[in-house]
Amino acid sequence: MSYQLPGLSALTKPGLLPGFRVSKDQLTTIVPIAVAAALSTYLLTRYFSGQSSPKSKVNPSINKDSPKVVHSFDIEDIGNKAVYCRCWRSKKFPYCDGAHAKHNEETGDNVGPLIIKKRND
Numbered sequence: 001m002s003y004q005l006p007g008l009s010a011l012t013k014p015g016l017l018p019g020f021r022v023s024k025d026q027l028t029t030i031v032p033i034a035v036a037a038a039l040s041t042y043l044l045t046r047y048f049s050g051q052s053s054p055k056s057k058v059n060p061s062i063n064k065d066s067p068k069v070v071h072s073f074d075i076e077d078i079g080n081k082a083v084y085c086r087c088w089r090s091k092k093f094p095y096c097d098g099a100h101a102k103h104n105e106e107t108g109d110n111v112g113p114l115i116i117k118k119r120n121d
């Protein structure tokens with residue numbers, strides 16, 4: 001006794017590969033399978049890469065062995081101007097090194113630094 005899923009018999013009909021002639025019956029089987037495979041691959045890739053997930057991580061690489069990354073500065077030590085990274089891509093973190101520009105270009109994001117400066121009175 002053999003059982004075949006409805007529509008899969010179309011895949012065994014002659015003419016599927018030689019000359020790439022595909023009948024309408026075969027197409028109605030192939031297209032949904034291809035769409036399901038492509039969609040599954042896309043969703044699994046997004047899920048496992050952690051990208052575009054509402055729970056994705058902000059920090060990709062800085063002090064990952066620490067449970068929390070915290071920096072503290074005395075206001076007197078800042079000087080006239082300090083530029084702090086908010087994109088978590090700077091090689092000089094917590095200071096901005098301009099890496100946000102590449103991140104924004106690659107992702108369509110719009111992050112930029114926090115600039116603290118003394119007012120010129």
Ligand code: FES
Pocket residue numbers: 084085086087088089090095096097098099100101111112113114
């Ligand atoms: S490098 Fe991160 S905000 Fe500039």
